[in-house]
Amino acid sequence: MDDNELDELKGIFLDECRENVDILEQGLLQLGQGNDDHELLNEVFRAAHSIKGGGATFGFDLLAELTHHMETLLDEMRSDKRPVNENDLELLLESVDIVRELMEARGDSDHPDRIAMQERLESSVLQGPGASTNSSASGDSNATDAIPAAPPAGYTVQFTPKPELLERGNDPLLLLKELEKLGSLKVVIDDATIPPWDSFDPKQAYLSWTATLEGDCSRAAIEEIFEWIEFDCTLVITEIAAQISEQPTVVTQSSEAPGPSVADESPAADATETPAGATAAEAPAAKDATTPAKPPAKKAAASEARSQGEGSSIRISTEKIDQLINLVGELVITQSMLNRISADGSRLDTDELRDRLTDLDRNTRELQESIMRVRMLPLATGFNRLPRLVRDLSRKLEKKVELIVDGGDTEIDKTVLERMMDPLVHLVRNALDHGLEEPQARQDAGKPETGQLRLNAYHQSGSVIIEISDDGRGINRDVVLNKARERGIVGPDDVLTDDQINKLIFAPGFSTAKEVSDVSGRGVGMDVVRRNIIDLGGHVDIQSEPGSGTTIIIRLPLTLAILNGQLVSVAGQTFVVPLLSIVETIEISHSRRTKLPRGTEVFEFRDAYVPLIRLSERFNLPNTGEGALIVVIENHGQLTGLVIDHVLGQQQAVIKSLDDNYRSIKGIAGATIMSDGSVALILDPAAFFSGTGNYREASENQDEAA
Amino acid sequence: MEAVEHHTVDDDAKAQYLTFRLGEEEYAINILSVREIKSWGPVTPLPQSPPYMLGVINLRGAIVPVVDLRRRFGLPDLEVCPTTTVVIVSAEGETSNGKVVGLVVDHVSEVYHLADDQIQHSADISSEIDSTFIHGLAKTDERLVILLNLDRVVSSSIGSEPVVSHD
Numbered sequence: 001m002d003d004n005e006l007d008e009l010k011g012i013f014l015d016e017c018r019e020n021v022d023i024l025e026q027g028l029l030q031l032g033q034g035n036d037d038h039e040l041l042n043e044v045f046r047a048a049h050s051i052k053g054g055g056a057t058f059g060f061d062l063l064a065e066l067t068h069h070m071e072t073l074l075d076e077m078r079s080d081k082r083p084v085n086e087n088d089l090e091l092l093l094e095s096v097d098i099v100r101e102l103m104e105a106r107g108d109s110d111h112p113d114r115i116a117m118q119e120r121l122e123s124s125v126l127q128g129p130g131a132s133t134n135s136s137a138s139g140d141s142n143a144t145d146a147i148p149a150a151p152p153a154g155y156t157v158q159f160t161p162k163p164e165l166l167e168r169g170n171d172p173l174l175l176l177k178e179l180e181k182l183g184s185l186k187v188v189i190d191d192a193t194i195p196p197w198d199s200f201d202p203k204q205a206y207l208s209w210t211a212t213l214e215g216d217c218s219r220a221a222i223e224e225i226f227e228w229i230e231f232d233c234t235l236v237i238t239e240i241a242a243q244i245s246e247q248p249t250v251v252t253q254s255s256e257a258p259g260p261s262v263a264d265e266s267p268a269a270d271a272t273e274t275p276a277g278a279t280a281a282e283a284p285a286a287k288d289a290t291t292p293a294k295p296p297a298k299k300a301a302a303s304e305a306r307s308q309g310e311g312s313s314i315r316i317s318t319e320k321i322d323q324l325i326n327l328v329g330e331l332v333i334t335q336s337m338l339n340r341i342s343a344d345g346s347r348l349d350t351d352e353l354r355d356r357l358t359d360l361d362r363n364t365r366e367l368q369e370s371i372m373r374v375r376m377l378p379l380a381t382g383f384n385r386l387p388r389l390v391r392d393l394s395r396k397l398e399k400k401v402e403l404i405v406d407g408g409d410t411e412i413d414k415t416v417l418e419r420m421m422d423p424l425v426h427l428v429r430n431a432l433d434h435g436l437e438e439p440q441a442r443q444d445a446g447k448p449e450t451g452q453l454r455l456n457a458y459h460q461s462g463s464v465i466i467e468i469s470d471d472g473r474g475i476n477r478d479v480v481l482n483k484a485r486e487r488g489i490v491g492p493d494d495v496l497t498d499d500q501i502n503k504l505i506f507a508p509g510f511s512t513a514k515e516v517s518d519v520s521g522r523g524v525g526m527d528v529v530r531r532n533i534i535d536l537g538g539h540v541d542i543q544s545e546p547g548s549g550t551t552i553i554i555r556l557p558l559t560l561a562i563l564n565g566q567l568v569s570v571a572g573q574t575f576v577v578p579l580l581s582i583v584e585t586i587e588i589s590h591s592r593r594t595k596l597p598r599g600t601e602v603f604e605f606r607d608a609y610v611p612l613i614r615l616s617e618r619f620n621l622p623n624t625g626e627g628a629l630i631v632v633i634e635n636h637g638q639l640t641g642l643v644i645d646h647v648l649g650q651q652q653a654v655i656k657s658l659d660d661n662y663r664s665i666k667g668i669a670g671a672t673i674m675s676d677g678s679v680a681l682i683l684d685p686a687a688f689f690s691g692t693g694n695y696r697e698a699s700e701n702q703d704e705a706a
Numbered sequence: 707m708e709a710v711e712h713h714t715v716d717d718d719a720k721a722q723y724l725t726f727r728l729g730e731e732e733y734a735i736n737i738l739s740v741r742e743i744k745s746w747g748p749v750t751p752l753p754q755s756p757p758y759m760l761g762v763i764n765l766r767g768a769i770v771p772v773v774d775l776r777r778r779f780g781l782p783d784l785e786v787c788p789t790t791t792v793v794i795v796s797a798e799g800e801t802s803n804g805k806v807v808g809l810v811v812d813h814v815s816e817v818y819h820l821a822d823d824q825i826q827h828s829a830d831i832s833s834e835i836d837s838t839f840i841h842g843l844a845k846t847d848e849r850l851v852i853l854l855n856l857d858r859v860v861s862s863s864i865g866s867e868p869v870v871s872h873d
Contacts, residue, residue, distance in 0.1 A: 621751075621753070658769060661769060662752075663865040665755070670769075671769045677764055678748065679762050679764050680750065681750065
C-alpha cells in the first residue's frame with residue numbers, strides 16, 4: 001500500500017471517526033437525560049470501540065490510547081458492573097472533546113490534557129461507582145476485578161461463533177491457533193448444533209469450542225485475539241482457580257441495577273448471580289464471566305443519517321442518486337428521439353421537434369434541481385451540535401433549559417449550513433445568557449423553573465426559515481434605547497417604534513450585556529450575526545415581548561449556487577447585479593449630484609448623500625457609454641449608487657467562480673453563463689463600499705427599503 | 707518545467723508535441739497538456755487585468771481565461787483572422803495545477819515526435835521572448851522549435867508567480 005492509498009484510508013477513517021464521535025456524544029447526552037437503555041449503551045460503547053480499533057490500525061496511537069480508557073469505563077457500564085452516573089458521563093464527555101481535537105490534529109500533536117484525562121478515567125474505573133447507592137456488591141467485585149490477589153492458573157474459553165462468522169471472512173481455526181501461542185491449550189469441540197445434512201449450509205458456522213488454556217497469560221491477551229469478532233460470537237472467559245486460595249472475582253448483578261438484566265442473554269451470568277450483599281465466596285467456583293457480546297443488530301441503524309457536514313466529502317442518500325439516474329435515462333431517450341427526428345432528412349416534423357424540445361427543457365430543469373438537491377443536507381447535521389452546547393452552558397450559567405428542536409430534516413445547501421452554524425451558535429448562547437432568567441427569577445415571574453429554548457426550521461417560498469425562540473425575559477426596550485442614545489446610534493430626539501428598538505440590538509457596537517461574560521458579550525455582538533447572515537444572502541428579524549420571550553427569525557436562501565440577478569449593461573458589456581442588494585434604480589438626470597473636493601461624486605437620495613461610482617470608469621471599460629441610470633445598492637446598511645447605461649432583464653444566475661481557472665477580481669463576485677452561451681460577470685456589491693458611512697442615516701433608509 | 711519532463715522520462719519512445727506559430731517562430735508544448743483546440747470567438751473582458759488577459763470564455767460550463775500569447779511574449783499584435791486559434795491547455799505545474807487556460811496563437815501547425823535527447827536545454831537561449839518562458843530547443847527537419855515552459859507561461863499569466871527553481 002503506498003502513501004496515497006494510506007492517506008485515502010486515513011481520510012475515510014477520520015470521516016467515520018467524526019461520525020462515531022457524534023454518536024458517542026449524543027449517546028452520552030441521552031444517557032445523561034435518564035435514558036439508560038442497554039442498546040444505547042452498546043451503541044456508545046461500539047462507537048468508542050471503533051475509534052479505538054481504527055485509531056490503532058491507522059497509527060493514531062494517542063487517540064487509541066485515550067479511547068481505550070473510555071472504553072474500559074463504558075464497558076463496565078454496559079456490563080452492569082457500574083450504574084450510569086453523572087460524574088462518569090461528565091468525564092466521558094470531556095474526553096470526547098479531547099478525542100475530537102486529537103482527531104482534527106490528525107495525530108500530529110498531543111492534547112495537553114490527554115494524560116490527565118486518562119488518569120482520571122483510570123482512577124474512576126479503579127474507584128468503582130463511588131457515590132452511587134448500590135455500590136456495596138458491585139464496588140467490591142470491581143475492586144477485586146481490577147487488582148487480582150493472585151494470577152490465575154489459566155482460563156477456559158468458551159467460544160461460540162454466530163452462524164454468520166464465516167461469511168465475514170473470519171476463520172475460527174486461526175483464532176484457536178493464536179490462542180495456542182499463549183500457553184498449553186486443550187480444545188473440546190461441540191458439534192451438537194450441526195443440523196441434518198439436508199439443511200446444512202456450508203457457509204454457516206455451527207461448531208463451538210471450549211478451550212482450556214493453562215499458562216501465565218492475561219485475560220486481556222485472550223480478549224485481544226477475539227477483539228475483531230467480538231460482535232460475531234459469544235465469548236465466555238472463565239478463570240481457572242489456582243491451587244492457592246484466592247479472592248474469587250465475581251460479576252455481581254445488583255438487583256437495583258438499571259436497565260434490562262444481562263442475565264437474560266447470558267447463561268453464564270446465571271451461575272454467578274448473587275444477591276446484593278452476599279459474599280462472593282458463595283459462588284460455586286471462582287468465576288468471572290465476561291458478558292457475552294451482544295449481536296450487532298442495530299449497528300447499521302446507529303450510524304444512519306448522521307453524516308458530518310464538515311468534511312470535504314458529502315454523504316448522499318441512494319434515493320437521490322436513483323432519481324438522478326432516472327432523469328439521465330429520460331434525457332438519453334429524449335436525445336435519441338431528437339436524433340431520429342433530425343435523421344429523417346426528407347421532411348422535418350416541426351411539431352414533434354417542438355414537443356421533444358419541451359421534454360428536453362423539462363428534463364434539463366429537473367436534472368438541475370436534482371443536482372442541486374445533492375448538495376443539500378438536513379439541518380439536523382448542524383443542530384446536533386446544539387444539545388451539548390446547551391447542556392454545558394446551562395450548567396455554567398446555573399439555569400434550567402429544555403431544548404426543543406423541530407424541523408431538523410429541513411434541507412439546506414451544505415455551504416449555507418456550514419456558514420450558518422457560527423451565527424446560530426451565537427444566537428443560542430445569547431438566548432441562554434441574556435434571554436432566559438435564573439430559575440428563581442422565573443419562579444418569581446410565575447413561569448416554570450425550566451426555561452424553553454425552541455429551534456424551529458421549515459421551508460417557505462424558496463427560503464429556509466430558522467426560528468430561535470426562548471420564553472425568557474424578552475428585550476428590555478428602555479435599556480436598549482438608552483444605551484443606543486448613549487452611544488449615539490439613535491439621536492436624542494428620535495422617536496422609534498417598538499420594532500425599531502428591537503432591531504437596534506443588531507446595530508454595530510451594541511451589546512446590552514451588563515458585564516462581559518464568558519458566554520457572550522465579548523465585543524462581537526448581534527451585528528456580526530446579522531452581517532454573516534446577510535453575507536449568505538439571508539435576512540434576520542426579531543420579535544420580542546417583554547416578560548414572555550424573544551424570537552429571532554433567520555431567512556436563508558436554499559443555495560448559494562444560484563442568485564436572482566438583474567442584468568444591466570455598461571459600455572456595451574452585460575453585468576449581473578444581485579437583485580437582493582438593489583434598493584432602487586433612478587434616472588441620473590433627475591438626481592442632484594455634487595462633486596466633493598476629494599473628487600468623489602455624491603447624489604442626494606432620500607435625504608442623505610450617497611456616493612456615486614461610475615462603473616465604466618471603475619472597470620476601465622473602453623467606451624464610457626451613456627451612463628443614464630443609477631442603480632442604488634445596499635450593503636450592511638450603507639448605500640452606494642452605480643452608474644450604468646441600461647437595465648436589461650432579470651435572470652437566475654448560476655454562479656461560477658473566477659478563481660477556479662484565474663483569480664478573483666475586486667468588484668466581481670463571479671461569472672455566469674447566459675442563455676446564448678456567452679459569459680457575464682456578476683458584480684460583488686460589497687466591493688463598492690469603502691467602509692465609511694453613517695449608519696444612522698443608512699439604517700433608516702434600509703428599513704424603508706425592506 | 708516538471709510538466710514537460712514528466713512525460714518524456716517514463717517512456718523511451720518519443721513524446722508528442724503540438725506546435726503553433728506566433729509570427730515567424732514555432733513553439734511547442736507537450737500534447738498531453740492540450741485539452742482542445744478551438745477557433746477564435748468572442749470573449750468577455752475582465753476588469754483590472756493586464757492587456758494580455760483578453761477575458762473569459764464559456765468552455766462547456768467552465769469559465770476559462772484566455773491569454774493572448776503574442777501580447778504575453780511582447781510580440782506585436784496581429785489582427786484576428788480565420789486561422790486564429792485558441793489552444794486550451796491544462797497546466798500541471800505546482801502553482802498552476804489543474805488550471806485550464808486558453809492561449810491565443812496565430813495558427814496551430816504540427817505534431818512532432820521528439821525524443822529527450824533532441825531537446826537542447828539551455829539557460830541562455832536568445833530569442834524574441836523572455837527566456838524564462840522557454841524550456842528548451844529542438845531541431846526537427848531543419849526547423850527549430852521552441853519548447854515552452856507551460857507552467858511558467860500559465861502561472862505568470864493568471865497572477866500567481868511560480869517559485870522559480872533552477873535545476
